[in-house]
Amino acid sequence: xxxxxxxxxxxxxxxxxxxxxxxxxxxxxxxxIGDGDHGANMAxxxxxxxxxxxxxxxxTPGDVLVxxxxxxxxxxxxxxxxxxxxxxxxxxxxxxxTTSASADEVGAALEAALTAIKGLGGANEGDKTMIDALAPAxxxxxxxxxxxxxxxxxxxxxxxxAEQGLAATVPMQARKGRAxxxxxxxxxxxxxxxxxxxLILRALAEVVA
Amino acid sequence: xxxxxxxxxxxxxxxxSVAEMAAELAGPSVAIRAAGGxxxxxxxxxxxxxxxxxxxxxxxxxxxxLMDMGSSVLTAKTLLEDLEDDGGGxxxxxxDAPFTEGAVAAAVLASTGQDLDTVVGSxxxxxxxxxx
Numbered sequence: 001x002x003x004x005x006x007x008x009x010x011x012x013x014x015x016x017x018x019x020x021x022x023x024x025x026x027x028x029x030x031x032x033i034g035d036g037d038h039g040a041n042m043a044x045x046x047x048x049x050x051x052x053x054x055x056x057x058x059x060t061p062g063d064v065l066v067x068x069x070x071x072x073x074x075x076x077x078x079x080x081x082x083x084x085x086x087x088x089x090x091x092x093x094x095x096x097x098t099t100s101a102s103a104d105e106v107g108a109a110l111e112a113a114l115t116a117i118k119g120l121g122g123a124n125e126g127d128k129t130m131i132d133a134l135a136p137a138x139x140x141x142x143x144x145x146x147x148x149x150x151x152x153x154x155x156x157x158x159x160x161x162a163e164q165g166l167a168a169t170v171p172m173q174a175r176k177g178r179a180x181x182x183x184x185x186x187x188x189x190x191x192x193x194x195x196x197x198x199l200i201l202r203a204l205a206e207v208v209a
Numbered sequence: 210x211x212x213x214x215x216x217x218x219x220x221x222x223x224x225x226s227v228a229e230m231a232a233e234l235a236g237p238s239v240a241i242r243a244a245g246g247x248x249x250x251x252x253x254x255x256x257x258x259x260x261x262x263x264x265x266x267x268x269x270x271x272x273x274x275l276m277d278m279g280s281s282v283l284t285a286k287t288l289l290e291d292l293e294d295d296g297g298g299x300x301x302x303x304x305d306a307p308f309t310e311g312a313v314a315a316a317v318l319a320s321t322g323q324d325l326d327t328v329v330g331s332x333x334x335x336x337x338x339x340x341x
Contacts, residue, residue, distance in 0.1 A: 041253070073287055077253030082283040086290070120283055177279060 001151055001208050002100040008064035009053055014203035016046035022199060029192040033179040037078055038192040045076030045084065060099050065092030065109070079121075079177060080193060083130065086120050087113035103145040103154045110138045110158070121176060128172040128179065128186065130193035137162035137201050152208050159205035162198040169194045212319040212328045213240040213266025215274045216312055217259055217281040221246035224277075227312050235316035242266040254284040256291075263288070263301055271300035271325035273315050275332060277308040300325060304332035311335040 001007070019026065019042045027039030052071035058064045065088045073085030094112035095101050101109070114134050123129045140161035144154035167190075174186035214231065218224035224245025232241045242262035247253040259274070266272050274289075276282045285303055292298040302325055304311055311332035318331040 035252075037253075073256050073284075075248075077247040077251060077255070077280070079280040079283050081254070081280065082256070082287040086287055120286055 002102070003061050003106050003151060003208070004100045005059055005061050005064050007207060008061035010207045011204050012046065012049050012053060012064070012068045014207050015200045016043070016050055018199045018203045019043050019046055019196060022195075026192055026196055029190050029195055032189045033174060033182060033186045034192055035078075035178055038080060038196065041076045041078040041080055042084075042196050045072040045081055048072065048075035049088070060095070060097060061101055062092040062095030062098065062109075065089070065095065068092075080130075080196070083117050083121055083193075084196075086116040087134075090116035103141075103149065103151040106151060107138070107142040107145045107154065110134075110141055114138050123176045126172060127176045128169050128174040128191045128194075129176050130191070130197040132169045132172070132191065133162040133165040133194035133197035133201070136165040137197070152205075155201070155205040155208045159198070159202040162194075162201040166190055166194045166198045210268045210270045211239050211322060212270045212315075212325050213242070213263075213268060213272040214312065214316050214319060214328075215242050215244055215259065215262045215266050215272055216308070217254065217262075217274060217285050218243075218245040218277045218308070219252055219254065219279055219281055220277075221250060223308075227309050230309070231312040231316040234313050235320040239316050239319045240266045240268060241312075241316055254280040256284050256288050259285060259288050260291075263299055267299035271302065273319070273325060273328045273332060274301060274303050275306055275308055275311050275315065276303065302326075302329045304329045306332035307335050310338060314338075 023039035023043050030038035048071035049068035052067045056067045069085045069088030091109040091113040094109040137158040141154045141158035144157045169191040174180045179186045216224045216228050224243035228241045228243040244259040244262035248255040263272050276285045314335045315328050315332035319328045
């Protein structure tokens with residue numbers, strides 16, 4: 001399966017559905033160490049992404065992701081808005097004008113998303129953020145793609161990597177955002193941003209399976 | 210003409226109050242605009258509100274943006290990237306400064322007709338103004 005505009009749109013649609021279904025869990029994670037709005041913010045942002053895609057009717061997967069990113073930046077409200085919004089926009093720009101991206105190209109787009117989030121937020125692996133789910137996911141995706149593996153296998157590996165990365169955030173102490181004020185009291189909880197990243201990457205794996 | 214000031218906060222009330230206070234101390238010659246909260250009045254940040262405030266504050270000499278924390282900083286940085294990508298927009302600089310003290314310092318310097326670099330510099334120097 002190739003990653004075309006229809007697949008990209010299906011990914012955002014599935015992500016919105018997954019976040020909406022798990023909105024209460026995401027908000028609960030965020031209530032433990034954040035300000036308790038992550039579930040609602042992500043549901044609102046991804047709904048705006050779908051509206052923006054529907055209005056612009058983009059014809060390439062890159063333009064779908066750029067449209068999604070613009071909707072997310074405009075409507076999410078919290079810090080996840082600019083972070084996810086920039087991630088999707090940079091991923092979309094990395095895909096360029098292609099109408100059908102290969103596994104390698106999708107891997108490069110995911111890497112561009114990771115670079116965007118690191119550049120904007122200044123966080124790194126181990127800071128208990130969405131990067132702790134996305135970085136292992138990108139590495140796993142690219143490892144499969146580099147071996148000539150198909151998109152479905154690469155995306156499945158990325159989703160597994162993200163979920164393992166999410167689990168690894170539990171013993172971490174937060175060094176970014178509101179949770180960082182809690183110091184050692186941030187230990188023992190999953191990071192909500194890593195949790196939403198894991199949902200979005202699982203949605204990708206399911207859409208391209 | 211003077212440099213404009215935009216205040217971005219997670220809270221609509223904080224942005225509005227600090228703008229009011231800076232305006233009181235700087236006088237009427239400086240355009241100070243608040244961009245707090247989301248576009249539907251909740252806590253958070255809106256890139257569209259910040260973009261509109263920047264446009265309203267710009268008189269051609271540029272705009273100094275101050276942010277409080279969290280999504281304010283990330284959203285302002287995202288807007289700056291958008292403006293750089295699009296080109297042709299107002300000259301905008303983000304000040305890495307304490308919010309209230311930096312806003313007052315920037316507004317007072319702007320009222321004297323200083324350029325954007327000097328206004329941003331005065332906001333950032335507010336870190337070194339000890340209180341005790």
